Amino acid sequence: MTAFVLKRLGFAVITLFAVLTIVFFIVRILPGDPAMAILGDQASQEALVALRARLGLDQPLYVQYVQFLGGVIVGDWGVSMVSGRPVIQEILKVLPATLELTIVSLILGAAVGIPLGVWSAVRRNKLPDYITRMASLLGLSFPAFVSAVLLLLVFAIQLRWFPVISSGQGTTLGERLRDLALPAINLGLIMAAYITRVARSAMLEVLNQDYVRTAYAKGLAFATIIWRHCLRNAMIPVVTVVGLYLGILIGNSVLTEIVFNRPGLGKLIIGALNQRDYTMLQGMMVIYTLIVVLVNLLTDLTYGLIDPRIKYS
Amino acid sequence: MTQATTASLSRAAYLRSALAATGSGLLRAFNANKTSWVGLGVFLIVAALAILAPWIAPYDPLDQNILFRLKPPSAEHWFGTDYYGRDTLSRILWGARISLAIGLLAIGSAMVLGTLIGMIAGYYGGRTDIIIMQIMDVLLAFPSLILGLIVVAMLGPSIANLVIAIALTAIPPFARIARAPTIAVKNREFIEAGRALGYSDTRLMFGHILPNIAPEILVMGSLWLATAIRVEASLAFIGLGVAPPTATWGGMIREGFENILDSFWLALFPSIAILIVVFALNLLGDGLRDAIDPRLRGEE
Numbered sequence: 304m305t306a307f308v309l310k311r312l313g314f315a316v317i318t319l320f321a322v323l324t325i326v327f328f329i330v331r332i333l334p335g336d337p338a339m340a341i342l343g344d345q346a347s348q349e350a351l352v353a354l355r356a357r358l359g360l361d362q363p364l365y366v367q368y369v370q371f372l373g374g375v376i377v378g379d380w381g382v383s384m385v386s387g388r389p390v391i392q393e394i395l396k397v398l399p400a401t402l403e404l405t406i407v408s409l410i411l412g413a414a415v416g417i418p419l420g421v422w423s424a425v426r427r428n429k430l431p432d433y434i435t436r437m438a439s440l441l442g443l444s445f446p447a448f449v450s451a452v453l454l455l456l457v458f459a460i461q462l463r464w465f466p467v468i469s470s471g472q473g474t475t476l477g478e479r480l481r482d483l484a485l486p487a488i489n490l491g492l493i494m495a496a497y498i499t500r501v502a503r504s505a506m507l508e509v510l511n512q513d514y515v516r517t518a519y520a521k522g523l524a525f526a527t528i529i530w531r532h533c534l535r536n537a538m539i540p541v542v543t544v545v546g547l548y549l550g551i552l553i554g555n556s557v558l559t560e561i562v563f564n565r566p567g568l569g570k571l572i573i574g575a576l577n578q579r580d581y582t583m584l585q586g587m588m589v590i591y592t593l594i595v596v597l598v599n600l601l602t603d604l605t606y607g608l609i610d611p612r613i614k615y616s
Numbered sequence: 617m618t619q620a621t622t623a624s625l626s627r628a629a630y631l632r633s634a635l636a637a638t639g640s641g642l643l644r645a646f647n648a649n650k651t652s653w654v655g656l657g658v659f660l661i662v663a664a665l666a667i668l669a670p671w672i673a674p675y676d677p678l679d680q681n682i683l684f685r686l687k688p689p690s691a692e693h694w695f696g697t698d699y700y701g702r703d704t705l706s707r708i709l710w711g712a713r714i715s716l717a718i719g720l721l722a723i724g725s726a727m728v729l730g731t732l733i734g735m736i737a738g739y740y741g742g743r744t745d746i747i748i749m750q751i752m753d754v755l756l757a758f759p760s761l762i763l764g765l766i767v768v769a770m771l772g773p774s775i776a777n778l779v780i781a782i783a784l785t786a787i788p789p790f791a792r793i794a795r796a797p798t799i800a801v802k803n804r805e806f807i808e809a810g811r812a813l814g815y816s817d818t819r820l821m822f823g824h825i826l827p828n829i830a831p832e833i834l835v836m837g838s839l840w841l842a843t844a845i846r847v848e849a850s851l852a853f854i855g856l857g858v859a860p861p862t863a864t865w866g867g868m869i870r871e872g873f874e875n876i877l878d879s880f881w882l883a884l885f886p887s888i889a890i891l892i893v894v895f896a897l898n899l900l901g902d903g904l905r906d907a908i909d910p911r912l913r914g915e916e
Contacts, residue, residue: 321754329766440902444895446846448853448866449887452873456880554761558850562873572762573854576769588766595757 311603315596320372322596326588327371330581331364358384358582375589381582385575390586393571398590401567405556407487409545412494417541419495420502421529424510435499442496447555451489451562458485468564486563490555494548501544505537512536546602549595649907655838655900662893666712675703677710677863686879695885698868699875700861704882707863708889714864715893718775719844722782727837729783730790731829735821737791738798749795752788760785764847768856775858778851782844793836797829831904838901842894849890865890 338354339346355361359370374380380390416439423435459467465485509515510533518528557569564570568587575583646652665672674694681701689696695704737748755763767781801807802825810820851857852866853873860867865886872882 317750318754318757321750322757325754329770440898441891441895444842444846444891444898446849446853446866446890446894448850449869449890452869452876452883452887456876456884460877460880550756550759553759554850557761557765558853561854572765576765576856584766588762591759591762592757595759599757 308604311600315600319592319596322592323372323375323589324368326585326592327368329588330585331367371585380586380589383580383583385578385580385583390582393583394568394586394590397566397568397571400565401556401560401569404483404486404490404559404565404567405552407483408490408494408552408556411487411491412498413541413545415491415495416498417502417534420499420541421506421534421537423499423503424506425529427507432503435503439496439499442493443500445493446558447489447493448558448562450493451486451559454485454489455562482565486559486565489559489563490552493555494552497548497551498541498545501541502537505540506533509533509537542602542605546598549598553591553594644907646904646907649903652900652903652907655896655898655903658892658896659900662712662896663716665709666716669706669709669713673703673706673709675706677702677707678861679703686875686882688879689881696879696881698871698879698882704868704885707868708865708886711863711865711868711886712889712893714775714858714862715845715848715890718778718782718848719841721779722844722848723786723837723841725779726783726786726840727790727833730787731794731826731833733787734791734794735798735825735829738795739802739817739821739825741799745795748791752791755784756788756792758785760843761847761850764851765854765856768851773851773856773859778848778858781851782847785847786840786844789840790833790836793833794829797832798825801825801828835901835904838897838904842897842901845890845897846894 338351338358338360342350342354352361359367362370378391380394382388383390383393386393419435419439423432426432455467459465465481515528515533518532523532553568556567557572559565560567560569561573568590571583572587574580575587646656679702681697684693684697684701685699687693687697687701693703693705695708697703698707733748733752737745763785764781767784768777771777771780798821807820807824810824815823848857849864849866849869852864853870855870857864857867868886869883869890872879872884872886876883
């Protein structure tokens with residue numbers, strides 16, 4: 304187990320290092336001079352030179368690269384070129400809102416998707432199966448901003464059940480839930496569409512196994528066979544896919560945050576792009592990579608908890 | 617007959633048989649899952665409408681008419697008009713051209729490059745394989761919308777740059793899809809025989825391995841075309857699409873979103889348009905994939 308964890312950690316570190324290198328060079332080849340972007344094109348030559356020196360942009364590229372990597376490790380991700388505050392502080396300020404949204408959506412997606420997938424598999428090639436398959440295909444055809452706009456239109460503007468703007472700043476639990484409801488339903492339903500499909504195909508595979516036939520033959524209750532014997536085995540592909548779909552979830556959370564005007568990483572990255580805040584962009588890419596690498600690592604380690612047959616070696 | 621003519625004749629024969637194999641594989645898949653025909657039919661109708669836009673669109677998509685701003689759907693303007701009095705239906709028809717062109721170009725190039733990269737990794741194996749796939753895994757680690765967003769922001773929003781950004785995010789999945797069957801096929805007897813006959817690696821890869829993996833790649837292509845259209849619309853919605861006043865579906869929803877309280881149809885109709893195309897392509901690709909690989913039934 305320790306060897307496996309160390310091996311996966313090693314792989315995670317290599318991936319992280321590779322992405323950080325790409326991030327460093329991507330940000331360096333962005334068009335425009337960051338110093339001029341901050342001071343404006345009317346700035347004097349002296350001011351530009353001074354700012355470049357302060358930002359370390361006058362150093363040779365390899366020095367900047369080493370400084371960048373060192374900074375990432377010790378938590379010094381530079382200072383936002385727009386707000387002047389440390390990048391890591393700005394990110395940590397909005398990170399909980401994005402995490403709250405994605406985690407609740409993921410739980411919602413699993414709570415809807417897993418039972419639907421199981422039901423669809425058990426009723427294979429019958430009406431409920433066809434309806435579930437079509438509905439899930441439709442669900443994953445929705446661009447997140449389209450479904451968000453439609454939800455907003457119906458439930459916030461027409462029916463007025465939820466606020467149009469999800470400030471994410473509510474103080475009571477009720478307020479927070481009301482703020483979170485529509486964005487989480489939006490992301491959760493798309494996630495449910497993906498999970499339903501994977502849960503269905505994983506269940507179909509398990510339902511054909513000999514041990515399931517044996518369970519039926521010895522007269523076990525249908526519900527016991529499905530929920531206790533089949534589902535646990537079918538969960539491995541579901542967990543893998545949830546880990547793989549994290550990228551989609553992150554992308555969709557950006558769009559959802561924009562539509563519902565909800566604070567979070569999505570709004571921060573759009574702001575940084577519009578204002579050409581290079582250090583912030585760099586920090587955003589670092590945090591996204593960290594999240595993806597960490598979730599992949601957790602996904603790998605979760606297999607053993609779900610399936611005791613898996614030995615880490 | 618000279619040797620060169622024989623060689624070119626046999627190459628043509630190879631190409632014919634390769635195309636026939638791919639075609640019959642796809643046809644079998646189509647017939648095994650009828651919903652694929654529905655998906656293909658709807659997609660072809662949308663493609664035809666996009667191609668015919670200059671002739672069938674009732675108005676010029678850029679023609680502004682301030683007197684007719686924000687008009688709801690009516691007999692003159694079936695889908696209403698936008699903030700500048702432009703006809704929404706005409707803009708949707710013209711917008712389809714942009715969505716489809718960017719999607720097809722991006723996925724076409726990702727398919728070619730990704731397949732090539734995957735085949736090289738799978739065919740040569742060893743260190744080449746490890747290095748190539750490691751790079752692909754790093755690219756895959758990045759959320760595609762975020763990668764697209766950064767590339768477009770870096771290069772500037774134009775059709776060519778959107779194609780590059782979307783293609784870049786789609787190359788790794790194609791490389792993965794092409795690599796696995798290449799490894800499976802490369803040790804089969806017919807490839808061994810080819811090698812014994814002194815065929816070059818290029819000839820073996822393109823003449824013999826590619827036809828075997830082509831149906832799978834094309835199916836994957838239809839699913840990724842759906843993703844590409846969704847990503848293009850998302851980027852346009854964020855404000856990183858083809859610059860206004862050119863009509864794009866994502867851009868139209870963005871403009872409609874600004875007037876959503878009083879003119880909901882502005883966001884609604886382009887939303888439905890995107891949904892129809894993406895759903896049709898998913899229906900097409902999903903059905904074909906089920907037929908080609910029953911193990912993947914119902915899996916994204």
